[in-house]
Amino acid sequence: FFPDPQTVAIVGCPFSGGQPRKGVDIGPTRLIQAGLVERLTDLGLKVEFDGHLKFEKFLAEQEIPNGILKNPRLVSRVCESVAQTVQGHMKEGRLPVMIGGDHSLGMGTVFGTLSQYPDAGVIWVDAHADINTASSTLSGNIHGMPVSFLLGLPGNEGVKEFGWVKPLLKPERLVYIGLRDVDPAERRIIKENGIRAFSIHEVDKYGIGKVMEMALDHINPGGNRPLHLSFDVDALDPTVAPSTGTPVRGGLTFREGHYVCEVVHETGLMVALDLVEVNPSLQDELSAEQTIAVGCSLVSAALGETLL
Amino acid sequence: FFPDPQTVAIVGCPFSGGQPRKGVDIGPTRLIQAGLVERLTDLGLKVEFDGHLKFEKFLAEQEIPNGILKNPRLVSRVCESVAQTVQGHMKEGRLPVMIGGDHSLGMGTVFGTLSQYPDAGVIWVDAHADINTASSTLSGNIHGMPVSFLLGLPGNEGVKEFGWVKPLLKPERLVYIGLRDVDPAERRIIKENGIRAFSIHEVDKYGIGKVMEMALDHINPGGNRPLHLSFDVDALDPTVAPSTGTPVRGGLTFREGHYVCEVVHETGLMVALDLVEVNPSLQDELSAEQTIAVGCSLVSAALGETLL
Amino acid sequence: FFPDPQTVAIVGCPFSGGQPRKGVDIGPTRLIQAGLVERLTDLGLKVEFDGHLKFEKFLAEQEIPNGILKNPRLVSRVCESVAQTVQGHMKEGRLPVMIGGDHSLGMGTVFGTLSQYPDAGVIWVDAHADINTASSTLSGNIHGMPVSFLLGLPGNEGVKEFGWVKPLLKPERLVYIGLRDVDPAERRIIKENGIRAFSIHEVDKYGIGKVMEMALDHINPGGNRPLHLSFDVDALDPTVAPSTGTPVRGGLTFREGHYVCEVVHETGLMVALDLVEVNPSLQDELSAEQTIAVGCSLVSAALGETLL
Numbered sequence: 001f002f003p004d005p006q007t008v009a010i011v012g013c014p015f016s017g018g019q020p021r022k023g024v025d026i027g028p029t030r031l032i033q034a035g036l037v038e039r040l041t042d043l044g045l046k047v048e049f050d051g052h053l054k055f056e057k058f059l060a061e062q063e064i065p066n067g068i069l070k071n072p073r074l075v076s077r078v079c080e081s082v083a084q085t086v087q088g089h090m091k092e093g094r095l096p097v098m099i100g101g102d103h104s105l106g107m108g109t110v111f112g113t114l115s116q117y118p119d120a121g122v123i124w125v126d127a128h129a130d131i132n133t134a135s136s137t138l139s140g141n142i143h144g145m146p147v148s149f150l151l152g153l154p155g156n157e158g159v160k161e162f163g164w165v166k167p168l169l170k171p172e173r174l175v176y177i178g179l180r181d182v183d184p185a186e187r188r189i190i191k192e193n194g195i196r197a198f199s200i201h202e203v204d205k206y207g208i209g210k211v212m213e214m215a216l217d218h219i220n221p222g223g224n225r226p227l228h229l230s231f232d233v234d235a236l237d238p239t240v241a242p243s244t245g246t247p248v249r250g251g252l253t254f255r256e257g258h259y260v261c262e263v264v265h266e267t268g269l270m271v272a273l274d275l276v277e278v279n280p281s282l283q284d285e286l287s288a289e290q291t292i293a294v295g296c297s298l299v300s301a302a303l304g305e306t307l308l
Numbered sequence: 309f310f311p312d313p314q315t316v317a318i319v320g321c322p323f324s325g326g327q328p329r330k331g332v333d334i335g336p337t338r339l340i341q342a343g344l345v346e347r348l349t350d351l352g353l354k355v356e357f358d359g360h361l362k363f364e365k366f367l368a369e370q371e372i373p374n375g376i377l378k379n380p381r382l383v384s385r386v387c388e389s390v391a392q393t394v395q396g397h398m399k400e401g402r403l404p405v406m407i408g409g410d411h412s413l414g415m416g417t418v419f420g421t422l423s424q425y426p427d428a429g430v431i432w433v434d435a436h437a438d439i440n441t442a443s444s445t446l447s448g449n450i451h452g453m454p455v456s457f458l459l460g461l462p463g464n465e466g467v468k469e470f471g472w473v474k475p476l477l478k479p480e481r482l483v484y485i486g487l488r489d490v491d492p493a494e495r496r497i498i499k500e501n502g503i504r505a506f507s508i509h510e511v512d513k514y515g516i517g518k519v520m521e522m523a524l525d526h527i528n529p530g531g532n533r534p535l536h537l538s539f540d541v542d543a544l545d546p547t548v549a550p551s552t553g554t555p556v557r558g559g560l561t562f563r564e565g566h567y568v569c570e571v572v573h574e575t576g577l578m579v580a581l582d583l584v585e586v587n588p589s590l591q592d593e594l595s596a597e598q599t600i601a602v603g604c605s606l607v608s609a610a611l612g613e614t615l616l
Numbered sequence: 617f618f619p620d621p622q623t624v625a626i627v628g629c630p631f632s633g634g635q636p637r638k639g640v641d642i643g644p645t646r647l648i649q650a651g652l653v654e655r656l657t658d659l660g661l662k663v664e665f666d667g668h669l670k671f672e673k674f675l676a677e678q679e680i681p682n683g684i685l686k687n688p689r690l691v692s693r694v695c696e697s698v699a700q701t702v703q704g705h706m707k708e709g710r711l712p713v714m715i716g717g718d719h720s721l722g723m724g725t726v727f728g729t730l731s732q733y734p735d736a737g738v739i740w741v742d743a744h745a746d747i748n749t750a751s752s753t754l755s756g757n758i759h760g761m762p763v764s765f766l767l768g769l770p771g772n773e774g775v776k777e778f779g780w781v782k783p784l785l786k787p788e789r790l791v792y793i794g795l796r797d798v799d800p801a802e803r804r805i806i807k808e809n810g811i812r813a814f815s816i817h818e819v820d821k822y823g824i825g826k827v828m829e830m831a832l833d834h835i836n837p838g839g840n841r842p843l844h845l846s847f848d849v850d851a852l853d854p855t856v857a858p859s860t861g862t863p864v865r866g867g868l869t870f871r872e873g874h875y876v877c878e879v880v881h882e883t884g885l886m887v888a889l890d891l892v893e894v895n896p897s898l899q900d901e902l903s904a905e906q907t908i909a910v911g912c913s914l915v916s917a918a919l920g921e922t923l924l
C-alpha cells in the first residue's frame with residue numbers, strides 16, 4: 001500500500017477529553033521525548049513529525065451537554081480533525097501512527113482509515129471493548145464508546161454531534177484481542193453483532209500464536225485487506241504497563257503484546273497504527289517511564305522491529 | 309444436578325489443625341469480608357451463608373497422640389462434620405463452596421461429595437499432592453495426607469480416627485493440576501496407583517488449554533460425571549498468592565488459575581468447590597489482601613464469572 | 617555415554633575476561649556456597665568438585681592488543697585450559713558441569729565436547745547469539761563471539777590467538793533458544809549459515825513445549841547424538857535472573873527456563889552443561905541470591921531434578 005522506503009507520519013494527539021483522568025494528554029510528548037522518532041528512523045523508515053496536533057480551538061468552544069455523555073462536542077471535533085489528518089497522510093502515501101491520548105481518538109483514526117480503505121480490517125487490542133452506546137454507557141466517558149459509533153449501532157441516534165461518523169466499519173471486519181473487563185451491555189452487543197473477540201481466556205486456551213492466526217484469518221481471510229491496529233496499552237498486564245487510566249489484572253504479557261505487533265507487521269498489510277492510553281501522571285515516575293518504554297517498543301515492533 | 313437459579317451454600321471452615329501455621333483459620337472470615345457473597349450474588353446465584361462452621365467442641369476435646377500424626381482426632385472430627393454439612397447441602401439442591409482453612413478439610417468435602425455422587429471426579433489443583441500416608445509422612449501434618457485417606461491407601465491402617473473415611477475415591481477419578489513439590493514417597497504412590505497428574509512441566513509442555521482438556525477427558529470421558537474442584541491457593545505462583553503456608557516457586561499464573569476455574573464451570577458439572585490455604589497472617593497486609601482478592605476471584609470464576 | 621550412577625565433575629571457572637563487568641568471576645563460588653554440590657548429590661549423582669580452576673598464570677601474562685578485541689590472549693589461554701579439562705573429564709567418564717564466569721568460556725567447553733564427541737549437537741540458550749566475529753564486533757567483548765570461533769567463520773582470520781580453536785562445530789548442529797538482542801551483523805551471519813534459532817517470538821508463537829521438540833529434532837533428528845547444553849542465565853527474564861551483565865526484557869520465564877533443562881535431561885543424551893553469566897555483584901544482594909538460586913535450580917533440572 002505504501003512506497004518503499006516507507007514513510008511514517010507521527011500523529012501526536014495530546015487529548016484526554018474522552019475520559020476523566022488528566023495526564024493521558026501528555027502521553028504523546030513523553031513518547032516522543034523517549035526517542036520514538038529516532039528508534040523508528042533506525043528501522044530504516046522515513047519518519048515525519050512536526051509537532052503534535054493542536055486542539056486548543058476545540059477546547060475553547062462551549063460544550064453543550066447531551067445526556068450522560070461527557071464532552072460530546074469536544075470529542076467529536078477532535079476526532080473529526082484526527083480523521084482528516086489520518087486520511088490526508090494516507091493519500092500522500094504515508095502510514096499514520098497516532099499516539100494518544102485516550103482511546104476515543106480511535107473513532108477518528110479508524111474512520112480515517114476506512115474512508116481511504118473501505119475494506120480495511122480493524123484489530124482492537126484492549127482490556128475493554130469500548131463498544132458502549134450512548135444508551136448503554138454507565139459512565140458517559142466516550143473513550144468507552146468509539147467502536148459503537150464506527151459500527152453505527154442503535155442507541156447512538158440521539159448523539160447528533162457524531163453525525164459525521166458514518167458506519168463504515170462492518171462487525172465482521174473487527175476483531176478484539178485481550179478483553180477482560182467488559183460491561184454486561186457490551187457483552188450483549190458483541191454477541192448480537194457476531195463480533196469475533198479473543199479474551200484473555202482464549203489467549204490462555206490457545207496461546208497467543210494460534211489466537212493471532214485465528215484473528216487474522218477472521219478479518220482477513222484472503223490475506224489482502226489493509227489492516228488498522230488500534231492498541232490500547234491497558235491490554236497489557238498492569239505489571240507491564242502500570243501508568244494507564246483503567247488497568248485490569250490478568251493482562252497480556254510484555255512478550256504477548258509485542259508478539260501481536262510483530263505478527264501484524266509480518267502481514268505487510270498494516271496501513272495505520274494507534275497507541276493510546278499511556279498516562280504518565282498515574283503511578284510513580286518509574287512506572288511512567290516503564291509504560292512509556294513499553295509504548296515505544298510496541299510501536300517499533302508494529303513497524304518492523306524484530307528480535308531476529 | 310442443581311435447580312436453576314442455582315443456590316450456593318458457603319461453608320466457611322475456620323480451621324488450621326491440619327498444619328502448623330496459625331492464621332489459615334481466619335481465611336474464610338477475610339474472604340467473606342472482602343465481599344465474596346455479594347460478588348456471587350451479582351452472578352445471579354442465590355447465596356446462602358449464615359456464619360462459619362463452629363469447631364469449638366472438637367477443639368475442646370483431648371487429643372490422643374498417634375505416632376507422628378498431629379491432631380488426628382481433631383482433624384477427623386472436623387472433617388466428619390464438614391462431610392455431613394456438604395452432603396446435607398447437596399441433598400437440598402445446594403452447591404457447597406467450602407472456604408478454608410487448611411487442605412485437610414478436603415478429606416471432609418470430597419468424602420461428602422462422593423457420599424452423594426459416588427461416580428464424581430475430583431480435580432485437585434495444588435503445588436502439592438497431599439497424598440502422604442501415615443507411614444510415609446515426614447511432617448505428620450494431615451493437610452499433606454487427605455488424598456491418601458480418600459483413596460484408602462495402605463499405610464493408613466493404624467489410624468483408627470479416620471475409620472469413617474471409606475475409600476470412596478478411585479485413583480482413575482482423580483486428577484492433579486499444578487504439582488511441583490512432591491515428596492519421593494508421594495511420587496511413588498502416584499505412579500503405583502496410576503494417578504494422572506499434570507505438573508507444571510506439563511503445563512509448560514502443552515499449555516493450560518490442552519492440559520485442562522486432557523484432565524477432563526481423563527476423569528470424565530463421557531462428559532456426564534459430577535465434578536469436585538478442590539483448589540489449594542498455593543497452586544498459584546507466590547507472586548500471585550503470597551499469603552499461604554507452603555508457597556513454591558514456578559506456579560500457575562493468575563490467568564492460568566482462573567482459566568482452570570472457568571473451564572470447570574463451563575462443563576456445567578461442578579457439584580462442589582473448595583478454596584483453601586489462604587493464610588492472611590503470612591507476609592505483609594498488602595500480600596494478604598492480594599491473596600484474598602485472588603481467592604474471591606477464583607471462586608467467582610468457578611461459579612460462572614467470565615471475561616466475556 | 618556415561619556409567620551409572622553418573623559422575624558429575626563441577627568445573628568452576630572464576631573468569632570475567634570476556635566482558636567488562638567485574639563480579640561474574642565470583643559466580644561459581646556463590647553457586648557452590650549455595651549448596652549446588654549437595655543438591656546434585658541428593659539426586660543420586662556422584663559429584664566431584666575439588667576447587668575452582670585457577671587462571672592466575674594466564675592473568676599474569678602480558679596482554680598483546682589485537683584490534684578491537686579485549687584480552688584476546690587471556691581469553692584464549694583460559695578457554696584452551698577449560699577445553700582440556702572438559703575433555704579430560706569426558707575421557708574418564710565424567711559429565712563436566714562448567715559454572716561461569718562469562719560466556720566466552722563456552723568456546724572452551726564446546727570445543728572440549730566436540731573434541732571428544734565430534735557429532736555432538738549444541739543447544740545455546742541465551743538472550744544473545746554470541747556469534748560476532750572479530751570483524752563484526754562493535755564492543756570487542758569476546759563473550760559475544762565464542763560461537764563464531766567454534767564455527768570457524770570468516771572474519772576471525774586475523775585472530776591468531778585462537779588458532780587452536782578448530783572449526784569443529786557445524787552450523788546444522790547448533791540451535792539457539794531465547795534470542796532477543798541480536799546485532800544486525802549477527803542476524804546476517806545466522807541467516808547466511810542457516811542456523812536454526814528460536815527467538816522469544818517463536819516461544820510465544822509455538823509455546824516452549826513445541827519449540828524444544830523442534831529444536832531437538834533439528835540438531836538431533838535420529839535422537840542419538842550427544843548434546844551440549846550451554847545456558848546463559850540472561851536467557852531468563854530480568855525479573856527472574858536480575859544479576860547478570862547484559863539483561864534484556866521479555867525473556868524466558870522461570871518455568872520455561874527449567875522446562876528447557878528438564879527436556880534436555882529427558883533425552884538422556886546430555887554430555888556437558890554450562891551455566892554462565894551469573895554476576896552477584898550486579899543489582900542488590902537479594903537479586904544476587906535470587907539469581908544464584910535460579911542458577912542452582914537450572915543446573916539441577918538439567919541433571920535430573922524433576923517436579924514429579
Ligand SMILES: [Mn+2]
Nearest residue numbers: 103126130232
Ligand atoms: Mn481502549
Ligand SMILES: [Mn+2]
Nearest residue numbers: 127128232234
Ligand atoms: Mn482499555
Ligand SMILES: [Mn+2]
Nearest residue numbers: 411434438540
Ligand atoms: Mn493442598
Ligand SMILES: [Mn+2]
Nearest residue numbers: 435436540542
Ligand atoms: Mn499445597
Ligand SMILES: [Mn+2]
Nearest residue numbers: 719742746848
Ligand atoms: Mn551468552
Ligand SMILES: [Mn+2]
Nearest residue numbers: 743744848850
Ligand atoms: Mn547473553
